Amino acid sequence: MSLxxxxxxxxxxxALDASxxxxxxxxxxxxxxxxxxxDEVAVDIPxxxxxxxxxxxxxxxQVRGDLPIDIVVQPExxxxxxxxxxxxxxxxxxxxxxxxxxxxxxxxAHVAAITERAMRGEIEFxxxxxxxxxxxKDMPVSVVDEVLASRIxxxxxxxxxxxTMRANGAWTCLISGGFTLFTNAVAARIxxxxxxxxxxxxxxxxxxxxxxxxxxxxxAKLATLIELRDSxxxxxxDTLVTGDGANDLGMIEAAGLGVAYHxxxxxxxxxxxxxxxxxxTALLYAQGYRREEFVGG
Numbered sequence: 001m002s003l004x005x006x007x008x009x010x011x012x013x014x015a016l017d018a019s020x021x022x023x024x025x026x027x028x029x030x031x032x033x034x035x036x037x038x039d040e041v042a043v044d045i046p047x048x049x050x051x052x053x054x055x056x057x058x059x060x061x062q063v064r065g066d067l068p069i070d071i072v073v074q075p076e077x078x079x080x081x082x083x084x085x086x087x088x089x090x091x092x093x094x095x096x097x098x099x100x101x102x103x104x105x106x107x108x109a110h111v112a113a114i115t116e117r118a119m120r121g122e123i124e125f126x127x128x129x130x131x132x133x134x135x136x137k138d139m140p141v142s143v144v145d146e147v148l149a150s151r152i153x154x155x156x157x158x159x160x161x162x163x164t165m166r167a168n169g170a171w172t173c174l175i176s177g178g179f180t181l182f183t184n185a186v187a188a189r190i191x192x193x194x195x196x197x198x199x200x201x202x203x204x205x206x207x208x209x210x211x212x213x214x215x216x217x218x219x220a221k222l223a224t225l226i227e228l229r230d231s232x233x234x235x236x237x238d239t240l241v242t243g244d245g246a247n248d249l250g251m252i253e254a255a256g257l258g259v260a261y262h263x264x265x266x267x268x269x270x271x272x273x274x275x276x277x278x279x280x281t282a283l284l285y286a287q288g289y290r291r292e293e294f295v296g297g
Contacts, residue, residue, distance in 0.1 A: 004044050008070040120264045224251070226254070
């Protein structure tokens with residue numbers, strides 16, 4: 001089977017050199033020549049094997065040691081994906097929007113603790129969302145614009161990721177267990193073609209403390225992946241999904257390449273690939289894109 005191992009660093013902290021690459025080649029069966037995607041930041045090493053991918057990854061991790069290098073091992077075929085679904089909070093942006101809203105009510109620590117437990121899979125997502133939204137009752141909706149303007153920061157590499165995939169014919173969807181009041185703005189800012197999320201109920205310019213049912217959670221995220229995949233007549237291998245929390249795990253596991261991005265431990269352990277060090281351009285390198293092929297930024 002033709003496989004490829006991609007070693008990836010955060011471009012702000014390059015850590016790859018020839019000795020590491022040769023060390024990686026030495027533990028791979030039938031390795032080909034290394035192909036640099038970006039000097040010191042990302043490199044492909046093709047190889048052939050019938051061995052379990054996790055066993056190969058484990059050997060590469062030993063070579064890596066404590067260096068801030070991510071490792072993605074996958075089939076060489078169909079690497080460039082045609083459908084991309086991404087979580088928003090703590091993935092495409094650096095914040096959890098509901099936690100930032102709660103800060104304006106003096107409840108950030110309380111709400112953030114619930115958010116963390118839900119993202120770790122320790123409590124069910126849907127009731128946890130209802131509980132947190134209820135705490136925001138009577139908050140002016142104008143606070144959303146203030147949060148968007150002053151607190152929400154796109155994750156580095158996100159625009160290049162979306163722009164490059166779109167330029168190569170992929171469909172991109174921002175899918176969030178958060179709220180359309182945020183995803184509409186964030187999707188437009190980063191360049192997604194569509195977005196889906198929950199709707200907060202409003203009355204007289206204020207939040208009612210309720211969210212429109214049914215809640216978009218883990219099952220709905222997976223259903224969206226399947227719906228879009230089928231609508232574009234794609235195979236599972238043609239899809240790329242990334243997220244960080246337990247409600248992303250269904251769609252991550254069903255994707256051709258499911259990536260846990262700086263994720264909670266249970267999600268990182270279950271995903272086919274994990275990015276713990278790189279920015280979002282790591283998902284382009286994982287698809288075999290070279291730095292000079294990037295669009296946007």
